[in-house]
Amino acid sequence: MSPAAQIDDLTFAHPGADLPALEQVSLRVPAGESVALLGPSGAGKTTILALLDGRLHGWRGRVSVLGVPLDPDQPPPRASRPDTGFVFQEFALVERSTVLRNVLNGRLGRMSPLRALLGSPTPHDLEIARTALADCGIADLAERRVDSLSGGQRQRVAIARCLAQEPRLILADEPVSHLDPARAGEVLALLTGAARARGATALFSSHQPDLARRFAQRIIGIRDGRIAFDVPTSELKDEATAALYREAEPLPGLGLRAVS
Amino acid sequence: MGPRGFGGFATSALIAGAILWSFVTTDVELSRLVSAGPRIADFLGRMFPPDPTVMAEIRKGSAETLRIAILGSLGAVILSIPLGILASETMVSPALYRPVRTLLAFIRAIPLILVAMLMVGAVGLGPLPGIIAVAFHATGMLAKFYAEAIDGVSRAPIAALESAGAGPLVRLRHAIWPQMAPVVARDTIFRFELNLRESLILGIVGAGGIGFYIQTYVRSFQYDKAASVTIAVVVMVIAIEALNVALRRRFA
Numbered sequence: 001m002s003p004a005a006q007i008d009d010l011t012f013a014h015p016g017a018d019l020p021a022l023e024q025v026s027l028r029v030p031a032g033e034s035v036a037l038l039g040p041s042g043a044g045k046t047t048i049l050a051l052l053d054g055r056l057h058g059w060r061g062r063v064s065v066l067g068v069p070l071d072p073d074q075p076p077p078r079a080s081r082p083d084t085g086f087v088f089q090e091f092a093l094v095e096r097s098t099v100l101r102n103v104l105n106g107r108l109g110r111m112s113p114l115r116a117l118l119g120s121p122t123p124h125d126l127e128i129a130r131t132a133l134a135d136c137g138i139a140d141l142a143e144r145r146v147d148s149l150s151g152g153q154r155q156r157v158a159i160a161r162c163l164a165q166e167p168r169l170i171l172a173d174e175p176v177s178h179l180d181p182a183r184a185g186e187v188l189a190l191l192t193g194a195a196r197a198r199g200a201t202a203l204f205s206s207h208q209p210d211l212a213r214r215f216a217q218r219i220i221g222i223r224d225g226r227i228a229f230d231v232p233t234s235e236l237k238d239e240a241t242a243a244l245y246r247e248a249e250p251l252p253g254l255g256l257r258a259v260s
Numbered sequence: 261m262g263p264r265g266f267g268g269f270a271t272s273a274l275i276a277g278a279i280l281w282s283f284v285t286t287d288v289e290l291s292r293l294v295s296a297g298p299r300i301a302d303f304l305g306r307m308f309p310p311d312p313t314v315m316a317e318i319r320k321g322s323a324e325t326l327r328i329a330i331l332g333s334l335g336a337v338i339l340s341i342p343l344g345i346l347a348s349e350t351m352v353s354p355a356l357y358r359p360v361r362t363l364l365a366f367i368r369a370i371p372l373i374l375v376a377m378l379m380v381g382a383v384g385l386g387p388l389p390g391i392i393a394v395a396f397h398a399t400g401m402l403a404k405f406y407a408e409a410i411d412g413v414s415r416a417p418i419a420a421l422e423s424a425g426a427g428p429l430v431r432l433r434h435a436i437w438p439q440m441a442p443v444v445a446r447d448t449i450f451r452f453e454l455n456l457r458e459s460l461i462l463g464i465v466g467a468g469g470i471g472f473y474i475q476t477y478v479r480s481f482q483y484d485k486a487a488s489v490t491i492a493v494v495v496m497v498i499a500i501e502a503l504n505v506a507l508r509r510r511f512a
Contacts, residue, residue, distance in 0.1 A: 053423055081425035092416035097438045105417075105434055109425020116430045165424050 002067050004169045004201035005029040005052050010061030012047065021047045022225045025061070029169075029203050029218075034192040036216035037205040040245055044225040045205035046089070049171045052203070053086050066168055082109035085167030087191070087204075089174045091158040095147040099138065099157050102146055103129045106164035132163040135194050151178045155187055163194055170195050172204035176211065184208075188215040209241040303483065310487035314473070318492045321463070321470030325496075328387050328469050329456040332394025336455070337448060339399040344406025351410060351432070361407075367400030372458050376467040387468030394455050394462075401454075405447040413439035446508055453504045460493050470496075 007027050013020040022044050029035050037045045050056050052065055054076035063070040066083055070076060085106070093102050107125045108116045115121070121129070133139045136156040141149065146157060155178065162170060175191055176184035188204070192215045195202035206212050212219050212233075219236050221228035221244050229240050345351050347360040375397050379389030410432075417435040426434065463471025470489060477486035 055419070055423065078425050078427065081423060084423075086420070086423045088416060088420055090416055092420035094417045094435055094438050095414075096441070097434075101434075101438075105421055105426075106424055108421060108430050108434060113427065113430070116426060117433055119434060161420075161424075 002031065003028045004031040004033075005065050005203065006063070007048070007051070008062040010051070010059055010063060012051065012056060012059035012061075014047075015058070020225060022051075022059075025222075025225070025227055027220055027227055027230055029201060031201050032196075032199060033217045034195060034202040034204070034215060035218045035220065036212035037203065037220050037222060038207070038209060038212045038241065038244065039205075039222035039228075040207060043222045045222060046173050047225075048222070049086070049173050049203070049205060052169070053084055053171055054081065078109070082165050083168050085162035085165045085170045085200075087158050087162045087170065087172035087175050089177065091154045093146045093154060093157055093161070096145060098142065099133070099144050099146060099149070099160075100129060100142040102157055103132055103160045103164045106132075106161035110166065128166065129160075129164045132160040135163060135197075136160040136190060152183050152187075155179065156190075159187070159191055159194070163198070166198070168200050170200055170202045170204075172202065174205055174207070176206070176208075184211060185214065192216075209244075306481075306483040307487035309484065310491060311482070311484035312488060314477075314485045314488050317473050318470065318489060321473050321489070322492060322496060324387055325456070325459050325462075325469035325471075328390040328394060328459045328462065328467075329452065331391045332398065332459065333448070333452045333455050335391065335395025336398035336402050336451065339395065340403040340406050343399060343403035344410065345432075347403055347407035348410040349407075350415075351428070357407070361404070364400050364404050367396065368404075369400075370397065372397040373461065373465060376462050377465045380466045385466045385468075390459060390462040390467035390469060393467060394459055397458075398451050398455055402447065402451045405451070406444060409440040409443040409447065410436055412443065449504055449507045453500050456500050457497060460496070 005027075006029070007025055010022055010025040011020050012022045025044075025048070027048075037048060039045055047056070051059065051063060051070075054065070054070060057072060057075075059072050063072075065076075066080075068076075068080060094105065097105075101119075104119070104121050104125065107121060107129060111121065111125060130139065130142070133142055136159050138153060138156045138160065141153060141157075146154060149157065155175065159172075159175065162172075170191070172191060176187050179187060188211055191204065192202050204216075213236065216233055218230070218232050220230045221240060223244050228244055229236070231240075343360060343364065347357050347364060349357055351357075372393060376389060376393040379393045383389050383392065413436050417439070418431050421431045421435045459469055459471075461471040461474075463469045463473065464475045466472070470493060473489045474486055474493075477483070477489060
């Protein structure tokens with residue numbers, strides 16, 4: 001089976017930045033698996049996810065998502081975008097709209113243009129939205145406005161919107177960074193479970209090695225914009241994750257000296 | 261010299277110069293103000309008591325002013341929706357929003373009473389030139405407000421809808437509009453209040469409404485009737501303000 005996403009020899013610098021955010025990155029996300037992108041803050045996890053969502057331009061290398069190559073100069077065709085779902089770190093919900101409205105927003109790319117503009121979902125759209133709400137355990141919140149919800153509830157709404165989109169690849173950017181450990185486990189179980197139940201691939205970023213180990217079949221370590229390792233979870237050694245988070249070695253000759 | 265240096269000194273000198281220039285070159289005879297005492301008392305005396313027999317004219321004039329404000333505001337909203345989108349930094353390219361913004365600034369710079377006079381010349385006396393003038397004049401401000409409302413919303417939900425495959429108009433409808441709706445409601449009510457206040461005097465140039473009676477009574481020295489109309493105008497302005505406050509609470 002072809003991979004859900006594949007990156008080869010990718011280099012990318014944010015506009016105006018001196019140093020590249022990603023350098024010589026190559027990775028494969030096998031179809032149907034749950035994969036974790038593990039690394040410290042600023043390593044380039046969000047950049048990789050945005051790249052696979054078709055939101056970055058001006059990169060060099062080869063990227064293909066769900067078997068379709070991306071163009072570094074053009075956003076992907078709109079018709080293909082619902083196939084890749086994104087769970088944003090800051091949720092990116094419409095605060096003044098209801099939970100159900102926000103989840104139905106995930107259907108907009110799947111509706112006819114006129115239905116999308118009028119915001120008039122078919123019974124099929126509604127059923128998918130309600131199933132996504134139920135799967136995320138927030139069916140009872142459907143009519144609540146998002147600005148009245150807690151952080152954990154918003155996270156579930158953001159995941160439900162992504163599921164309602166019926167994506168074949170789910171990209172989740174730090175989906176549990178706002179949650180306490182118990183809730184973080186619940187939400188990752190929900191995300192990876194829902195992806196598996198739908199036959200979709202899930203790629204989530206995290207800076208917590210224990211969560212990555214519990215919920216991912218494969219873990220890709222990233223540090224300073226480079227891939228440090230890319231292994232099945234069962235083969236991941238503790239030293240490898242420790243190295244990911246170790247402070248940079250001081251350069252020779254710059255070590256501090258005791259003053260007295 | 262103070263801590264702000266020469267710039268501060270120059271500003272002070274400029275303001276002082278402007279005031280002196282105005283005094284010296286204007287024919288202000290303060291003595292006239294002293295001798296005017298009895299005449300002002302006579303003038304106010306003739307305004308009092310206000311003549312209550314003009315209620316019918318007040319009702320007719322206020323209703324027409326209200327109609328001018330409502331229809332003028334409606335026209336401004338209809339013009340401001342497309343112009344607001346075209347003046348938005350986040351919806352269109354600089355090649356488009358820059359000239360549209362310049363056009364709106366130009367419209368704002370023309371006083372309403374001047375637009376009304378031109379419209380009376382173009383379409384004749386009555387409420388129609390008033391309605392057109394209010395719609396035109398208010399669009400300069402309202403379209404700018406709408407553009408700012410569009411540009412002021414949180415970008416994250418828009419990016420999320422784009423990622424989900426929604427086109428620009430669908431994003432405007434489902435990600436931008438729900439965020440900007442309370443701002444649009446507040447700005448539109450505010451502009452309606454201004455339209456009603458400003459159209460009270462349109463009758464003076466023949467563009468319809470209650471201002472016509474103020475002008476008629478003052479010109480014909482019927483100050484007691486003019487006083488009644490003035491009181492009616494004050495009551496209307498206070499009522500508009502109260503309504504505005506109530507509506508703003510409703511849309512918060």
